[in-house]
Amino acid sequence: MAVTTAKPITRKPPRIRFKPDIFLRKMALTLFTLLIAFLFLLPFFNMVLTSLSTTAQMMEPGAPLYPALPATFEYDGKELDVYEVSMPDGSMRDLAIVKKGRQETTFIDPQDVDGGEIVWEGAWRTLERPWSVSPAWSNYAEAWDGIDFPIVFRNTLLIALIGVIGTVVSSTLVAYGFARFRFPGRNLFFTILLATVFLPFAVTIVPTYAFFAAIGWVGSWLPLTIPHFFSNAYNVFLLRQYFMTIPVDLDEAAGIDGAGPIRILWSILLPQCKPVLLAVALFHLVFAWNDYFGPLIYLSAKFELQPIAVALPRFNNLYGSNPPLIQAASLMAMIVPVILFFLAQKAFIQGVVITGVDK
Amino acid sequence: MTALSQLTPGQSEPTPKKRSRAMRNARREALWGYFFILPFILGLLIFTLLPTLATLMMSFSDFNLSGIDETSFVGLLNYKTLFADSQIWHSLGVTLKYALIALPVGLIIPLLLAIVLNSSYLYGKSIFRTLFYFPYIVPFVAAIFVWAALLNSETGWINDFLSWVGIAEPPRWLNDTTWIYPALVILGLWGIGNAMLIFLASLQGVPTALYDAAKIDGAGWWSTLFNVTLPLISSVIFYNLTLAIVGLFQYFTVPLVLNQGTGAPGGATMFYNLYLYKTFFTYNDMAYGATQAWLLFAIILTVTLVLFSTSKYWVYYAAEAR
Numbered sequence: 151m152a153v154t155t156a157k158p159i160t161r162k163p164p165r166i167r168f169k170p171d172i173f174l175r176k177m178a179l180t181l182f183t184l185l186i187a188f189l190f191l192l193p194f195f196n197m198v199l200t201s202l203s204t205t206a207q208m209m210e211p212g213a214p215l216y217p218a219l220p221a222t223f224e225y226d227g228k229e230l231d232v233y234e235v236s237m238p239d240g241s242m243r244d245l246a247i248v249k250k251g252r253q254e255t256t257f258i259d260p261q262d263v264d265g266g267e268i269v270w271e272g273a274w275r276t277l278e279r280p281w282s283v284s285p286a287w288s289n290y291a292e293a294w295d296g297i298d299f300p301i302v303f304r305n306t307l308l309i310a311l312i313g314v315i316g317t318v319v320s321s322t323l324v325a326y327g328f329a330r331f332r333f334p335g336r337n338l339f340f341t342i343l344l345a346t347v348f349l350p351f352a353v354t355i356v357p358t359y360a361f362f363a364a365i366g367w368v369g370s371w372l373p374l375t376i377p378h379f380f381s382n383a384y385n386v387f388l389l390r391q392y393f394m395t396i397p398v399d400l401d402e403a404a405g406i407d408g409a410g411p412i413r414i415l416w417s418i419l420l421p422q423c424k425p426v427l428l429a430v431a432l433f434h435l436v437f438a439w440n441d442y443f444g445p446l447i448y449l450s451a452k453f454e455l456q457p458i459a460v461a462l463p464r465f466n467n468l469y470g471s472n473p474p475l476i477q478a479a480s481l482m483a484m485i486v487p488v489i490l491f492f493l494a495q496k497a498f499i500q501g502v503v504i505t506g507v508d509k
Numbered sequence: 510m511t512a513l514s515q516l517t518p519g520q521s522e523p524t525p526k527k528r529s530r531a532m533r534n535a536r537r538e539a540l541w542g543y544f545f546i547l548p549f550i551l552g553l554l555i556f557t558l559l560p561t562l563a564t565l566m567m568s569f570s571d572f573n574l575s576g577i578d579e580t581s582f583v584g585l586l587n588y589k590t591l592f593a594d595s596q597i598w599h600s601l602g603v604t605l606k607y608a609l610i611a612l613p614v615g616l617i618i619p620l621l622l623a624i625v626l627n628s629s630y631l632y633g634k635s636i637f638r639t640l641f642y643f644p645y646i647v648p649f650v651a652a653i654f655v656w657a658a659l660l661n662s663e664t665g666w667i668n669d670f671l672s673w674v675g676i677a678e679p680p681r682w683l684n685d686t687t688w689i690y691p692a693l694v695i696l697g698l699w700g701i702g703n704a705m706l707i708f709l710a711s712l713q714g715v716p717t718a719l720y721d722a723a724k725i726d727g728a729g730w731w732s733t734l735f736n737v738t739l740p741l742i743s744s745v746i747f748y749n750l751t752l753a754i755v756g757l758f759q760y761f762t763v764p765l766v767l768n769q770g771t772g773a774p775g776g777a778t779m780f781y782n783l784y785l786y787k788t789f790f791t792y793n794d795m796a797y798g799a800t801q802a803w804l805l806f807a808i809i810l811t812v813t814l815v816l817f818s819t820s821k822y823w824v825y826y827a828a829e830a831r
Contacts, residue, residue, distance in 0.1 A: 172630070180632045183625055187640045190698070193655040196666055200658060208664060320548040327545025331538050343549060346557055347752075348813055350759050352785050352802040356795055357563035358556060380552025411541050440648045442762050447790065462650045463766045473658060480651040491646045495639060498646075502703060503710040 201293075201477035202285040208473060219284035222246075223260040232260065233277040235270055250274045286474065293478035297458075297465045303486075306457035309374050309445075310438035314431045316379035321430060324381040325389030326415050330401065340390075346383050351443075359447060371455065373448045374441070378434070385430045388505045392426045393419065429501025432494055439487050458483045567799035587800040597801070600781040607780070608757045610694050615753050616746070619701040623708035624738070638709065645702030653766050656696045657683065683767070686777040693778075696763060704749050711745040712738065743824045751816055758809050761786060781805060 200208075202217035221232040223246040230246035235257060237243050245257035248267060255274040256267050293299075328340055362373045400418050409417070420427070442459040449456050456464070462483050469475045491498060543550075571583050591597055626637055644652070659665045662681040671679035680688040715738060723733045739746070761782035764772070770787060772779030785805070788798040 176630045176632055179625070179628060179630045183631060183637055186622075187637060190641065191644070192666065193652075193659050196659055197655045320552075323545045323547075324549040327542045331542030331545065332535075333539035333542035336542065339546065339549070342553065346553070348755055348809060349557065349561070350755075350782075350802065350805050350809055352759070352782060352798075353564050353806050354557060354560035356567065356789055356799060356802075357560035360563075361555075361560075377552065377556055379548065380556065381549045386549065411545075436646055440650075442650060442766065459648055459650050462648075462654070466654060467769070476654050477658065480654045484647045484651040487646045487648065488643060491643050492639075499638075499642070499706060502706050505707075 197477045197481055201289055201474055201481055202287070203474050204286050204289075205472055205474065214281050216283060217285040218281040219286075220279040220281055225258065225260075230258075231279065233257070233274065233279050235277060244280050245270075247274060289474045289478045290482075293465075293475045293482065296469060296475060297461055297479050297482070299482055301454060302456065302458045302461045305371075305455055306439055306459075306486075309371055309457055310435045312371070312375040313378040313438050314434045316375060317382050317385055317434045318427060318430055320379050320381040321385035321389055322415075322420070322427070325386045325393055326411075326419065328386065329390045329393035330398075330411075330419075343383050343386060355447075362448065368448055369452050369455075370448075374438075374444050382434075384505060385433070388430060388501060389423070389426060391504055392423060396422055425497055425500055426504070428494065428497040429504075432490065432498055433501060435490065436487050564799045564802055567796050568803050570796050572796040572799075583796075587796055590797065591800050591804060596779070596784060597781075597804075599776065600779050600784045603777060603779055604758060604760065604781045607690050607693060607760065608754075610690050611697065611757060611760075612750075612753055614694050615697070615701060615704065616749060618698075619704035619749075620708050620746075622701070622705045623712055624734075626705070626709055627712045638706070642702035642706050644699035647699060649700075649763065650766055652699050653696060653763060656699075657767065660692050660695065684774050686775045689774060689777050693763060696767075704753075707745055707749060708742065711742040715741045740825050744826050747816070747820055747824045751813065754812055754816070755809055758782070758805060758812075 199215060199217060204217075204219065206220070207218060221244065223230050223232050225246060230248065232244050232246050234242050235245045244260065245268060246260050247255060248258055249256040252273050253271070255270050255272065257270060258267055259265055328336065328343075358373075359368070362368050367373050367376075396419065401414050404414050404418050438457070440459060441457070442463075445457050445460045449460065453461075453464075462479060465479050466476050469479075568587050569582060569584060571581060571586075622641060625631065626634055626641070631637070659667050660682040662668055662679070662684060665682075667682070668679040680691075682688050682692040719737050719741070720733065723737050728736065759782050761780045764770070764778035764780055764783055765786065768774075768778060770783060770791070772783065781801075782805070785798055785801045788794050788801060
């Protein structure tokens with residue numbers, strides 16, 4: 151028999167699965183953060199509720215928060231408002247108002263129309279109305295037509311997509327140049343690239359506008375899309391940082407096998423960069439969806455070419471007295487970027503982090 | 510290093526023949542480099558350098574779109590008018606009043622949120638991260654109308670809540686010349702997601718060993734925050750601060766959409782850039798607008814330079830060796 155050394159008896163301490171004080175702290179913090187998040191997102195709830203209500207509801211005092219319609223009763227070809235009236239025997243009845251008065255008001259009972267008119271002592275303004283839940287889905291149809299959503303959506307999408315192609319292609323080329331090639335003035339040019347972020351656009355806007363006017367591009371999508379084919383500081387920075395994290399070995403191996411720089415970019419580098427390329431595309435899409443000033447000055451006269459960022463305020467000016475429609479239109483304006491974000495969260499967040507933290 | 514310069518492996522000392530091959534490779538590399546950054550160079554020329562110079566020229570002239578042929582050189586006349594224009598000073602004041610509230614809010618709130626989201630005492634971190642970030646994606650024109658409904662002094666939920674809590678006369682937010690600035694800041698709250706995410710990522714990069722060391726030395730929560738956390742993320746604070754300031758000076762599209770550029774209520778939203786926009790596109794006074802633009806540029810440049818020069822005293826770059 152072999153000599154066996156006695157193993158010292160060691161026991162791991164029992165794993166504590168539930169620590170009350172830590173759990174309480176966690177619950178407290180989580181609930182607190184939940185409250186903050188709820189307040190932060192409050193406008194969404196307001197938007198949805200308002201978009202489903204009607205202007206009638208907004209003007210009536212004492213209206214509930216949920217989308218509802220006050221009850222009405224049709225009598226004699228007229229639509230009479232129904233109010234909750236307290237009867238002499240102590241109960242509340244819903245009666246339709248026939249004559250509004252300060253000292254006494256005349257009603258008829260919707261359930262007993264032939265029972266004659268009921269005179270009630272009191273001012274009708276103190277009475278409340280019975281409400282029933284009634285979401286006004288028609289608001290969305292109205293807003294859809296009012297803002298001409300299909301056209302506006304098409305415009306925004308096209309402007310955004312063309313810009314995405316432009317910025318992805320050009321920013322990749324420029325970032326590749328900065329990341330993988332040494333040339334005199336490389337650092338200087340890169341610093342200049344970063345410095346363009348600090349240049350107020352006011353300093354360039356007028357000659358640029360004059361230039362576009364002179365070549366006849368004002369009133370078209372060209373001033374909003376073509377400049378993106380000349381790369382963009384943020385995207386170049388993001389891509390360059392990412393390129394620099396990819397080892398040169400594969401590039402060199404391909405080079406030895408005879409691949410030229412473009413081939414290396416296309417076949418070696420880009421396939422490894424898909425998440426970042428996606429992030430660049432998404433950022434630009436969101437930017438284009440958001441871009442107000444550019445379309446404002448270049449497309450102010452051409453309603454049929456305007457993207458949603460310009461169409462929405464114009465819609466608001468026309469329908470300002472109808473808040474539910476405005477809210478419905480706002481929801482339609484924001485739905486695409488939001489859905490896109492939820493589908494591609496990881497790419498977005500990765501992109502933001504690489505740009506922001508690698509300084 | 511690119512593949513091109515590796516085509517002669519194994520040679521250490523360049524002989525005359527090899528040196529010229531290395532030089533040729535270097536030149537080829539440089540040419541390819543210039544080729545690839547060509548879009549940037551062209552864009553820089555056409556859309557940045559030339560327009561900037563043109564605007565400078567414009568500010569020394571009396572260029573006006575209605576009488577282009579009569580443009581003449583007027584020297585510093587526009588600048589004299591600029592400094593005498595009371596609206597300019599008023600607008601700068603408006604911008605500063607807004608910046609006074611917006612800058613701290615725009616930096617401290619995202620930072621606090623990021624600290625909360627980074628805490629080990631929180632359930633569902635990734636969900637919260639998404640919840641706080643995604644409103645940043647919402648197009649700002651939609652956000653304006655949605656928040657404006659909340660801020661409505663008669664029917665908005667905020668004033669409803671304030672009355673319910675007992676405040677007899679809740680502020681008239683968008684119609685009040687003092688409360689418009691907090692109202693604008695509230696309108697912009699959805700934009701903090703981006704800064705929050707960047708702060709969060711940088712917080713996650715702080716080595717936990719430092720926190721442990723601080724705890725051993727007996728540092729409390731507050732002390733850890735100021736002596737460990739903040740200094741280590743100071744580079745990101747600097748980045749967000751600089752971008753925030755540059756953005757703040759150019760703030761004007763929100764008041765433009767909100768009040769159609771009238772500067773309502775009572776001129777309290779006539780931001781510097783809004784006045785500039787009106788000068789250019791409403792009054793068509795291009796030369797004067799150019800002057801305003803250059804003053805703005807000078808201000809932003811000065812502030813940025815001050816920020817950069819003082820940064821070495823308080824910004825710590827962890828990744829120095831790159």
